[in-house]
Amino acid sequence: MDTFSRDDLVELIYKKDGQMKCEVFTNKTVKTAEKMLKTFTANIRLDYHGVIDLTEVNDPLIPKDKRDKYQICAISFTGTQSEQRMKTREDIMKRIESGQINFGIINFVRCYDKKQCSTFKEPGSKAWVNSLIRTGSGAIFIDDSNDHYQSVQSLNIKNLKAILFKGIKKDLLKIIDNIDIPT
Numbered sequence: 001m002d003t004f005s006r007d008d009l010v011e012l013i014y015k016k017d018g019q020m021k022c023e024v025f026t027n028k029t030v031k032t033a034e035k036m037l038k039t040f041t042a043n044i045r046l047d048y049h050g051v052i053d054l055t056e057v058n059d060p061l062i063p064k065d066k067r068d069k070y071q072i073c074a075i076s077f078t079g080t081q082s083e084q085r086m087k088t089r090e091d092i093m094k095r096i097e098s099g100q101i102n103f104g105i106i107n108f109v110r111c112y113d114k115k116q117c118s119t120f121k122e123p124g125s126k127a128w129v130n131s132l133i134r135t136g137s138g139a140i141f142i143d144d145s146n147d148h149y150q151s152v153q154s155l156n157i158k159n160l161k162a163i164l165f166k167g168i169k170k171d172l173l174k175i176i177d178n179i180d181i182p183t
Helices: 027-037 083-098 126-132 146-154 169-177
Strands: 008-016 019-026 044-047 072-077 103-107 139-143 160-164
Touching: 008 027, 008 083, 019 027, 019 083, 027 126, 072 083, 072 126, 083 103, 103 126, 126 146, 139 146, 139 169, 146 160
Parallel strands: 044 072, 044 139, 072 103, 139 160
Antiparallel strands: 008 019, 008 103
């Protein structure tokens, strides 16, 4: 049985040595979370709801000949104690197993004060997560929520382009296929 806490900031889901790992970081372990997230690189960062979930678990996001050149992750906001959290975790794990993505992050902090949302970067937010994950030679972040897009954009993260997406599966795959990241 999962134990959820309102203090949860992020849940990191990845595979190491053939084993699926899920690590939860809280307000008390912010520094540990920062240290851990800085060890990951993602060239393609996709919001979960409204972006990557437009695709099936086994759908290739980029042509097979390019797949090994890019690290891909899903980043999803859910409530800490929601059923959606468990469903999202399970789906991210399936996408990792299929090779569609390399890792996933479920984040639990979001801005609700409209005056601050465009620059919101508190620990546990998508902007905070994006600021910690390495970009490598370049990266894109695609989200369908204006507040997440704006807050990430406001940080001017080196080598990261934020894209606001309001489309369908074929539009998403076209954007990803046309990424111009030096490898």
